[in-house]
Structure formats: C-alpha cells, structure tokens
Amino acid sequence: MRLNLNRYLPWFVFLLALLAWELLVSIYQIPHYILPSPRLIGVTLIQNFESLAPAWWFTVKITFGALGLSVISGLLLASLFVLSPWIERSFLPFAIILQVTPIVAIAPLILIYIDNTTGALLLCAWIVAFFPIMSNTVIGLRATDKNLRDLFRLYKASRWQTLRLLLMPSASPYFLAGLKIAGGLSLIGAVVAEFTAGAAGRETGLASRILEASFRTETPKMFAALVLVSLTGVAIFSLLNQLSVFFLEHWHDSEI
Amino acid sequence: MKVDREIILIHEVSHQFSESIIALQNIFLSIAQGEFVVFLGPSGCGKSTLLRIIAGLDQPTSGFVEHHCGQVSTESFPIGFVFQDPTLMPWATVSQNIHLPLKLAGTSISDSQGLIQQQIASLGLQGFEHAYPRQLSGGMKMRVSIARSLITTPQVLLMDEPFAALDEITRMRLNDDLLSLCRKQSFTTLFVTHSVFEAVSMAQKIVIMSPRPGRIVDVIDNTKPTDDPEQWRVSTEFAKRCAYVSHQLRLHSLQATSEALIQ
Numbered sequence: 001m002r003l004n005l006n007r008y009l010p011w012f013v014f015l016l017a018l019l020a021w022e023l024l025v026s027i028y029q030i031p032h033y034i035l036p037s038p039r040l041i042g043v044t045l046i047q048n049f050e051s052l053a054p055a056w057w058f059t060v061k062i063t064f065g066a067l068g069l070s071v072i073s074g075l076l077l078a079s080l081f082v083l084s085p086w087i088e089r090s091f092l093p094f095a096i097i098l099q100v101t102p103i104v105a106i107a108p109l110i111l112i113y114i115d116n117t118t119g120a121l122l123l124c125a126w127i128v129a130f131f132p133i134m135s136n137t138v139i140g141l142r143a144t145d146k147n148l149r150d151l152f153r154l155y156k157a158s159r160w161q162t163l164r165l166l167l168m169p170s171a172s173p174y175f176l177a178g179l180k181i182a183g184g185l186s187l188i189g190a191v192v193a194e195f196t197a198g199a200a201g202r203e204t205g206l207a208s209r210i211l212e213a214s215f216r217t218e219t220p221k222m223f224a225a226l227v228l229v230s231l232t233g234v235a236i237f238s239l240l241n242q243l244s245v246f247f248l249e250h251w252h253d254s255e256i
Numbered sequence: 257m258k259v260d261r262e263i264i265l266i267h268e269v270s271h272q273f274s275e276s277i278i279a280l281q282n283i284f285l286s287i288a289q290g291e292f293v294v295f296l297g298p299s300g301c302g303k304s305t306l307l308r309i310i311a312g313l314d315q316p317t318s319g320f321v322e323h324h325c326g327q328v329s330t331e332s333f334p335i336g337f338v339f340q341d342p343t344l345m346p347w348a349t350v351s352q353n354i355h356l357p358l359k360l361a362g363t364s365i366s367d368s369q370g371l372i373q374q375q376i377a378s379l380g381l382q383g384f385e386h387a388y389p390r391q392l393s394g395g396m397k398m399r400v401s402i403a404r405s406l407i408t409t410p411q412v413l414l415m416d417e418p419f420a421a422l423d424e425i426t427r428m429r430l431n432d433d434l435l436s437l438c439r440k441q442s443f444t445t446l447f448v449t450h451s452v453f454e455a456v457s458m459a460q461k462i463v464i465m466s467p468r469p470g471r472i473v474d475v476i477d478n479t480k481p482t483d484d485p486e487q488w489r490v491s492t493e494f495a496k497r498c499a500y501v502s503h504q505l506r507l508h509s510l511q512a513t514s515e516a517l518i519q
Contacts, residue, residue, distance in 0.1 A: 147343040150313050154337055155360045165359070169347045251347045251388050 036220040045224040052209060056228050059205035062118070062190040063236070066125030070182050073126070074133030075175070079163075081134075082141040099131040103189055107196035117197055121205075124193030129186035133178040140174025141167055173252045176244040183236040191229060262324060263289040263412065263444050264310065269319035271305055271470075278469035279305045283319070285463065285472065287446065289411075292438055294459035294478075295448045296501070298509060302470025303448045307414050310446065311337050323412075336405030336443075338415040342397035344389040344404075350376070351385045354403045361408075368407075375403035378437065395426035402434070406441070413438075415447045419454070431458055432485045439483070452505065456498045457489055464501070466508045473508040476501060 018038045024030070025037040032040055045052065077095070081088035098106075107124050114120040144167055152162050194207035206225045213221035248255035264287040271280040280302040287293055295303040308314040310321050312335075323334060344353045351365070354375055358368045365372070376382060379399040389397055398418060405413060419427040435458060438445055449455055455462050456478060464474040478497065480488050488494055 145343065147339045147341060148345065150308075151337065151339075151343060151356075152360070154311060154313060154335065155357050157360045161360055165356075166345070169345065172347075251390060253390075 033217050033219045036223055040220050041223040041227060044220040045227060048221055048224060052206070052225060052228060055204060055206050055209045055225070056232070059187075059190055059194070059207070059229070060232060062121050062125055062194075062205060063187045063232070065122050066129050066186040066189060067179075067183060067236075069122065069126045070130035070133050070186060071179065074130045074178070074182070075137055077130075077134045078137035078141060078171075081138050082167075088138075095131060095134065098127050103128050103192050104196060107193045110193075111197055121190060121193045121197065124196075125186045125189030128189030128192075129182040132181040132185065133175065136174045136178030136181075137171055140171030143174070144170045173248055173254060176240075176247060177254075180237065180240045180244065183240045184233055187229070187233050187236060261289045262286050263291075264324070264446075265322040266306075266310065267320050267322065269306070269309060269316045269321065271302070271309060271314070272317045280309075280316070281469040281471045283472055285475075287444060289444055290442050292435075292445045292447065292458060292460045293463060294455040294461070295446065295463045295465060296450065296452065296455045296505065297465030297470075298450060298467055298505075300470070301465040301467040303465050304416050305470065306465075307337075307416050307446060307448055310412075311335055311414050313337075334411050336408060336410035336413045338398075338401050338405050338413070338418045340417045340420055342389070342394075342401040344397060344400055346389050349386050349388055350381060350392070350400050353389070353400055354407055356404055357408045371407055375407050378406075378440075379403045379433070393426075394422050395430060398422065398430060399433075402430075402437075406437070406443075409441070410443060412444045412446065415445065417448050417450065420449070420451075427454070434458070435485055452498055452502050456494060456501055457485060462501060464504055464508060466511070473511075474504050476504065 022037050022039060025035055036044070077091070081092065103124055106127065107120075110120050110123055111117075114123065148166055148170075149162075152166055157165070190205065191207045194205050195211065198208070198211065206229050209225040210222050213219070213225065245255050264285075266283050266285040266287075269280055269283040270278070272278050283306060295306065297303050305314065309316050312321075345356070348356075351372055354372050355365050355368050358371065359365065372385075376385060379402060381396070381399055381403065384392065384396065389400070392400070401418070419430050422430065431454060434445075447458060459478045460480075462476040462478050463472055464476065465471065466473045481491070481493060482488050
C-alpha cells in the first residue's frame with residue numbers, strides 16, 4: 001500500500017496542480033492570451049501537431065547531435081588531459097572560458113561565422129554540454145584506485161588494457177553523472193541557440209515556434225511548444241538515468 | 257621442507273624519498289626458496305617500501321634486488337602481491353577478479369575456468385563466484401585477493417599487512433589457511449606486519465626493522481616445533497618467543513629513538 005502511494009504520489013500531485021490551474025483560469029476568467037488553461041494547451045498541441053512535430057524532431061536532432069559530440073570530445077579531451085599535464089595546462093583555460101561565457105552572448109557571433117544554421121546550433125549546444133562530461137571524466141580517471149594501478153603495472157598490463165579494463169570502468173560512474181547533466185544542458189543549449197538565431201533558415205525547431213507564436217500573441221501555442229520541450233527534457237533525463245542504472249546497478253553505491 | 261636455494265637477494269638497497277627522509281638504508285638480505293619471512297617493525301620503518309622494491313613497483317635509490325625465479329612458463333608469473341586493502345575491482349565478480357592476472361596475460365575466462373575453480377575451492381569461496389565485492393565481508397574480500405595473487409602460481413608471494421584491517425578471529429583463520437597453502441604449494445612468502453603475535457605464529461624467519469632511517473636491526477630464526485598452528489599458538493614456547501621478539505623490538509626502537517635524539 002505504502003509502496004503504491006509512493007509510486008503514484010508525484011502523478012497525483014501533478015494532476016492536482018493541473019486541476020488547480022484549470023480552476024484558477026476559469027474562476028478568475030483569465031484571458032487565454034495571458035494564461036491559457038491546461039485543457040486549451042492540450043487542444044492547441046493536438047491542433048498544431050503538424051507544424052510542431054517537425055520542429056520538435058529538429059530540436060531533438062540538434063540535442064542528440066550535440067550530446068553525441070559532447071560525449072566523443074569530452075572523453076577524448078579528458079583522456080588527453082589525464083595522459084599529459086602539459087595538454088591540460090595548455091587547453092583547460094579555453095575549456096573554462098567556453099564554459100563560463102553565457103551561450104546567449106556567444107551564439108550571435110557563431111551565427112555570423114558559420115553559414116550553416118544547423119552547424120551553428122550544434123556548435124552552440126555542444127559548447128554548453130561538453131564541459132560536465134569532460135570535467136567529470138577527468139575526476140573519474142584521476143580517482144582510479146592507486147593499488148589497482150600498481151597491480152596492473154605488476155602484471156605488465158598494456159596501456160590499452162589499463163584503459164579498457166581499469167580506467168574506463170572506474171571512471172564510468174563519474175562519466176555517467178556528467179552525461180546526465182550534459183543531457184539536459186544540450187537541450188537547453190539547442191533551444192537557447194535557436195532563440196538567438198531567430199526564425200531564420202528553412203529548418204527550424206521548437207524555439208522558433210515559440211518565438212513565432214509570441215510575435216502573434218498566440219500564448220496557447222507558446223505553451224504547447226514549451227510542453228514539448230519539457231517532455232523532451234524529461235525523456236532525455238529518464239533515458240540517461242536508465243543507462244546509468246544499467247551500467248552501475250551491480251556495483252556502484254549510487255545505483256544500488 | 258626448507259630448501260636452501262636462494263630465490264631473492266636484496267643487495268645494499270637504499271631508498272630515499274627526499275634528502276632528509278631515508279626510507280631504507282643498506283638493506284642486505286638473502287631469502288631461500290620456500291621460506292616464510294615476516295618483516296616486523298613499527299610504522300615508518302620502510303617495510304612496505306622494501307616490499308614494493310622487491311616487487312619492482314619502486315626503484316631503489318641505490319643497490320639492487322635479484323630474483324632467481326628460474327624459467328617460468330607463460331601461464332605463471334613469478335610474483336604475487338597482496339595489498340593491505342583487498343584491492344578488488346568493484347565492477348567485477350569474484351570469478352572475474354580472480355581471473356584478472358590471466359586476462360592481462362591474454363587468457364580468456366572460459367579457458368581459465370579450471371584454474372579459477374581451483375583457487376575458489378582452495379580459498380573456500382564456493383558459492384560466491386558471481387558475487388560482487390561489495391556483497392562480501394572483509395575476510396572474504398581478502399580471500400579473493402589472495403586467490404587472485406595465487407592464480408598465476410607465483411614462486412614468491414608478497415603480502416603487505418594483508419590482515420591488518422580484519423578482526424582477530426578472521427585474521428587467525430586466514431593466517432592458518434595461508435600457512436597451509438604455503439605448505440601445499442611451496443611458494444616463498446614475504447609477509448609484512450606490525451603484530452608480534454602474527455609474526456611469531458607465521459614466520460620461519462622474523463626480520464625486525466627500525467625506522468629513521470629504515471633498516472634491518474635483527475633477524476630471528478623462528479623455527480616452529482610443530483606444523484599445527486593451533487598447537488603452536490597455545491604452547492609455552494610460543495609465549496616465550498613472543499616475549500623475546502617483543503623485547504627485541506622495543507630494545508631496537510628505544511635505541512633508534514636515543515640515536516635520533518643524539519643526532
């Protein structure tokens with residue numbers, strides 16, 4: 001009984017909040033261009049599905065593209081940094097500068113230099129997403145058990161064996177934690193970059209739909225697009241969460 | 257049982273961490289094949305450093321260590337090392353952990369099944385083949401660690417305070433099991449400890465070390481009248497030997513302190 005309550009409680013509270021919202025809007029007769037009711041948002045979402053679906057797909061492509069690039073580059077940079085303190089000292093400042101500069105401030109510049117909108121958006125989302133993967137993986141690689149390293153040395157393990165059998169598994173909890181953060185960030189990066197890019201270009205994503213709708217004061221449509229963005233974020237999070245559970249559930253304290 | 261063939265020669269080994277810290281000074285020791293040698297001393301006397309140098313994990317500042325392990329087949333590796341912590345891979349099962357040295361030598365786990373099962377049986381790990389380290393007690397983890405070090409049938413087993421973190425009862429049982437493994441498989445054991453009791457109950461030869469600078473101050477022959485560890489532990493001879501070793505240890509550490517004060 002208690003287990004069931006625990007399980008359904010979040011859904012119950014969520015539905016309650018939606019109901020309160022619905023009631024609030026109808027009691028105070030708030031006009032839909034200020035705050036649409038959840039029901040209207042749902043209806044708008046279905047009615048505009050044909051224009052929203054391709055936009056959603058575009059945003060998803062940018063998000064996962066950036067996430068994929070972040071994984072590859074984050075892992076690569078982390079390995080290089082751990083292999084050579086020289087490389088780390090030379091390139092870490094660049095990584096930090098990229099990380100601390102707000103993406104909204106860099107995005108317009110990137111859009112000037114890169115003609116291809118998709119490429120520019122990918123780059124923006126990547127800048128936001130790669131850092132947590134890289135820095136987490138660096139910590140994970142450094143945190144490898146010193147005695148296990150000695151043991152591998154004693155048995156004359158090759159570099160490749162040490163990487164594959166020791167460094168990668170022991171860094172994986174850190175990497176997966178970074179991946180969870182990067183998943184959300186790459187979606188944020190994709191949306192923010194598109195806001196900056198505006199509605200230009202043929203292929204456009206959810207951010208452009210939101211902008212368009214806001215120009216026309218179509219508030220329900222803004223909310224509908226927003227719902228899709230949020231759902232996508234939640235889906236990415238739970239997907240990466242599953243991935244982390246899959247890899248760590250047998251041995252790491254965080255997922256037991 | 258004891259064969260007087262030299263297997264390891266530690267020749268004039270000195271090791272310095274910095275100009276002021278001398279970890280080891282002029283260590284000279286010859287170890288015979290099949291011998292059970294215990295290095296006993298207070299912390300900071302360089303016994304762990306000496307073990308790492310013998311294993312080749314650290315290079316001495318001067319002097320050298322000679323191994324006469326003879327021709328070894330590809331399956332076997334001359335040295336096994338057991339750390340103070342079990343040092344298991346938390347992401348791998350008991351079988352996979354034990355298999356590691358063979359895996360690094362290029363033998364697959366299915367080809368190693370026979371050897372793994374043999375180790376699991378001889379260390380009493382049956383039924384835990386597929387358990388992960390976190391599911392095991394401290395003593396069981398240490399058993400896995402020993403099984404892993406023995407799977408290559410090493411001629412020399414180096415142990416760095418392996419049972420220091422275990423409770424008395426577990427420690428005693430592991431002491432006994434280790435002794436019977438040594439007798440059966442006749443490998444040479446170099447065992448570091450700071451427990452007089454453990455040293456006297458296990459060793460054939462006790463090497464007493466003293467800190468600042470780390471050096472060998474005494475080598476005590478610890479021939480046991482019986483092979484039964486339980487019988488040995490309750491004998492009056494055992495109590496006398498413990499008292500003697502304790503006394504020597506204190507004498508030398510007092511000397512070391514006064515020397516340090518004079519300097």
